[in-house]
Amino acid sequence: MNTGVRNKEKVALVFGGSRGIGAAVARRLASDGYAVGLTYVSRPDSAQRVVDTVVAEGGEAIAVQADSGDATAIRQAVDIVVEHFGRLDVVVVNAGILRLGTVDAFTLADLDQVLQVNVRGVYVAIQAAVAHMGENGRVITIGSNTAVRPLSPAGTVYGMSKAAVAAMVKGLALDLAPRGIRVNNIQPGPIETDMTAEHIERIKDMVPLGQVGQADDIADLVSYLAGSSSRYMTGASLTIDGGMTL
Ligand SMILES: NC(=O)c1ccc[n+]([C@@H]2O[C@H](COP(=O)([O-])OP(=O)(O)OC[C@H]3O[C@@H](n4cnc5c(N)ncnc54)[C@H](OP(=O)(O)O)[C@@H]3O)[C@@H](O)[C@H]2O)c1
Numbered sequence: 001m002n003t004g005v006r007n008k009e010k011v012a013l014v015f016g017g018s019r020g021i022g023a024a025v026a027r028r029l030a031s032d033g034y035a036v037g038l039t040y041v042s043r044p045d046s047a048q049r050v051v052d053t054v055v056a057e058g059g060e061a062i063a064v065q066a067d068s069g070d071a072t073a074i075r076q077a078v079d080i081v082v083e084h085f086g087r088l089d090v091v092v093v094n095a096g097i098l099r100l101g102t103v104d105a106f107t108l109a110d111l112d113q114v115l116q117v118n119v120r121g122v123y124v125a126i127q128a129a130v131a132h133m134g135e136n137g138r139v140i141t142i143g144s145n146t147a148v149r150p151l152s153p154a155g156t157v158y159g160m161s162k163a164a165v166a167a168m169v170k171g172l173a174l175d176l177a178p179r180g181i182r183v184n185n186i187q188p189g190p191i192e193t194d195m196t197a198e199h200i201e202r203i204k205d206m207v208p209l210g211q212v213g214q215a216d217d218i219a220d221l222v223s224y225l226a227g228s229s230s231r232y233m234t235g236a237s238l239t240i241d242g243g244m245t246l
Helices: 020-031 044-058 073-086 108-130 155-177 200-204 216-227
Strands: 011-015 033-040 061-065 088-092 136-142 181-187 239-240
Touching: 011 020, 011 073, 011 108, 020 033, 020 044, 020 088, 020 216, 033 044, 033 073, 044 088, 061 073, 061 181, 073 108, 088 108, 088 216, 108 136, 108 155, 136 216, 155 181, 181 216, 216 239
Parallel strands: 011 033, 011 088, 033 061, 088 136, 136 181, 181 239
Antiparallel strands: none
């Protein structure tokens, strides 16, 4: 499931790039001139569609199956992309899962799974990626506006996982500043994807701008954080939610 050659001029890796926000990010970075690696966990068909779209538009992409709950798989995905394209400049850690439930009903299995993918998986992905980055590397995470404040009951564990990402980004920005690597976090509000499909109508009325966001709204911000216009920015969490958390 790949196309491309080694030693591209700039290379990006998107964890969870097969659908939704991650797919839009992969396509956007490809149109910005990056050779793109993307991971998926369960939808090879969706991942292949993203690769095909990038290639049809003259770009280069490979898709790698890697469960972000599995540290070994994450590290292997980084190695495969670096081996294939010859370098790594930008990593976007987007893979994430949503489990909803109030405290009386939330299971330990769901708690562990959310933390495994949304927190541990993010840290491991960044750790593996930055090992291959030179000066001017960029790390971008996809958190959530629920890290700012809870927006409804039942989102505690998801929100705390995304608050952990915001804290992680501040710490890693300090760790990596001496190497010239910038680390920033995007905190979307409701974006129309498979993840939100069953909640979107209800959520729309909670957004001051009166509409939910689109995956391309987040891809635009990723493009900015990956580019040189954001050269003085690190450790930031940028909330993009139509004013929902004001
Ligand atoms: N949509 C929103 O309103 C919203 C708001 C705030 C934050 N976010 C965050 O934005 C990110 C993307 O959300 P989305 O709405 O685009 O989600 P989505 O439509 O459910 O897509 C999730 C993507 O992540 C991948 N993924 C899921 N679990 C994975 C795992 N264990 N290992 C590797 N990849 C995995 C999926 O791969 P497969 O295709 O193989 O399943 C898919 O590419 C998440 O971190 C989410 O928490 C979303």
